[in-house]
Amino acid sequence: MSVITIERKVLEKNDEVARQNRTLLADNGVFALNMVSSPGAGKTSILERTLEHLRGSLRVAVIEGDVQTDLDARRVAKYNVPAVQIVTRGGCHLEANLVRDALGNLDLKSVDLLIIENVGNLVCPSNYDLGEAMKVVVASTTEGDDKPLKYPAMFRNASVLILNKIDLLPYIPCTLHVLKENALKINPSLTVFETSCTTGQGIDAWCVWLTENARRKPAS
Amino acid sequence: MSVITIERKVLEKNDEVARQNRTLLADNGVFALNMVSSPGAGKTSILERTLEHLRGSLRVAVIEGDVQTDLDARRVAKYNVPAVQIVTRGGCHLEANLVRDALGNLDLKSVDLLIIENVGNLVCPSNYDLGEAMKVVVASTTEGDDKPLKYPAMFRNASVLILNKIDLLPYIPCTLHVLKENALKINPSLTVFETSCTTGQGIDAWCVWLTENARRKPAS
Numbered sequence: 001m002s003v004i005t006i007e008r009k010v011l012e013k014n015d016e017v018a019r020q021n022r023t024l025l026a027d028n029g030v031f032a033l034n035m036v037s038s039p040g041a042g043k044t045s046i047l048e049r050t051l052e053h054l055r056g057s058l059r060v061a062v063i064e065g066d067v068q069t070d071l072d073a074r075r076v077a078k079y080n081v082p083a084v085q086i087v088t089r090g091g092c093h094l095e096a097n098l099v100r101d102a103l104g105n106l107d108l109k110s111v112d113l114l115i116i117e118n119v120g121n122l123v124c125p126s127n128y129d130l131g132e133a134m135k136v137v138v139a140s141t142t143e144g145d146d147k148p149l150k151y152p153a154m155f156r157n158a159s160v161l162i163l164n165k166i167d168l169l170p171y172i173p174c175t176l177h178v179l180k181e182n183a184l185k186i187n188p189s190l191t192v193f194e195t196s197c198t199t200g201q202g203i204d205a206w207c208v209w210l211t212e213n214a215r216r217k218p219a220s
Numbered sequence: 221m222s223v224i225t226i227e228r229k230v231l232e233k234n235d236e237v238a239r240q241n242r243t244l245l246a247d248n249g250v251f252a253l254n255m256v257s258s259p260g261a262g263k264t265s266i267l268e269r270t271l272e273h274l275r276g277s278l279r280v281a282v283i284e285g286d287v288q289t290d291l292d293a294r295r296v297a298k299y300n301v302p303a304v305q306i307v308t309r310g311g312c313h314l315e316a317n318l319v320r321d322a323l324g325n326l327d328l329k330s331v332d333l334l335i336i337e338n339v340g341n342l343v344c345p346s347n348y349d350l351g352e353a354m355k356v357v358v359a360s361t362t363e364g365d366d367k368p369l370k371y372p373a374m375f376r377n378a379s380v381l382i383l384n385k386i387d388l389l390p391y392i393p394c395t396l397h398v399l400k401e402n403a404l405k406i407n408p409s410l411t412v413f414e415t416s417c418t419t420g421q422g423i424d425a426w427c428v429w430l431t432e433n434a435r436r437k438p439a440s
Binding site: 038039040066067068069071072090092119120121122123124140142143144146147149150151152153165167168171172173198 | 258259260286287288289291292310312339340341342343344360362363364366367369370371372373385387388391392393418
């Protein structure tokens with residue numbers, strides 16, 4: 001009996017549930033994103049800025065994944081959007097069945113855009129399809145420009161890259177174009193945004209992209 | 221057959237190998253640390269500053285754990301210390317058997333201090349004993365002051381906390397005393413250091429502590 005076999009079985013089961021989630025989301029015209037990053041890269045801050053920006057134009061819902069606490073869901077709740085908190089109690093990533101249960105708590109007919117904020121972890125969530133339209137990886141400049149090379153799977157499996165905390169570049173040993181080049185070496189088809197949640201820079205462009213994609217209803 | 225059972229078996233086997241590593245290290249008078257953090261918190265930078273500082277006073281060896289690339293081992297090699305690179309090829313944490321194999325490549329009789337740099341991941345490495353004397357968790361200020369509450373296991377299982385990147389505090393929404401209080405809420409017995417690898421602040425105190433502990437030979 002090998003651990004690898006078990007892991008594969010777990011992944012196969014996960015992928016089957018993810019397919020069901022994807023169909024459900026498409027049937028309801030929901031554009032769903034799976035947001036992944038290291039802890040503290042700024043997923044929740046980007047989400048807050050996004051909710052503020054899209055208020056009144058898109059109907060957004062949020063699923064918050066955390067190892068422990070509902071701190072993030074409480075931050076999001078201030079923006080008066082439907083939000084479901086998943087606490088994994090030590091689990092290092094979200095799985096499709098947890099998202100399926102969370103979807104059961106949302107009125108999907110009233111949602112244009114669903115943002116799933118995964119557990120802060122640059123390794124494990126890369127293997128788990130949740131049924132999203134695409135993965136968005138957030139890399140903060142303070143993590144250093146070598147991270148795409150050191151954690152390639154996450155950048156390979158993502159469609160969008162948000163380079164966050166660009167306001168801190170003057171104070172840190174990170175070169176933005178090197179960070180971007182390293183990411184594009186791993187995955188040349190990444191759509192890249194550069195943002196700062198402190199100054200608000202880049203949030204407009206990201207929200208324009210979000211709106212265009214959310215209005216283009218996905219086919220089931 | 222449940223996944224939880226498999227996981228427990230994996231952990232039991234890991235713990236048995238970890239015990240053997242611990243005995244081997246103690247028999248050779250090696251003080252071993254398992255350094256853990258999120259990606260980009262500054263483990264390798266602290267290591268570089270430490271190697272520079274301890275040069276000529278302590279005999280240090282390094283085991284580098286990475287998901288991919290030998291970038292970190294190459295950074296460390298510049299300091300002329302014995303270094304072994306473990307590439308996990310997607311694996312999200314080091315395990316005791318990988319460290320056992322790495323130990324076989326080191327002349328332990330000639331080592332006072334062994335620093336094992338784990339994969340950048342604030343979740344998974346917390347469960348895996350490698351045979352170290354203690355875990356050192358690095359939390360960078362740029363990750364935000366809420367991280368100990370959101371990723372408690374790592375802070376609970378560590379003995380030492382290094383709060384890194386304190387030079388960036390004027391530019392970011394992180395309050396140092398809140399970060400420290402949150403960590404001590406999870407684990408009141410943490411020994412805490414505050415460092416900046418850019419200014420060198422706090423590296424002295426950390427190296428004094430290291431030297432004292434490395435000279436106090438562990439009993440097997």
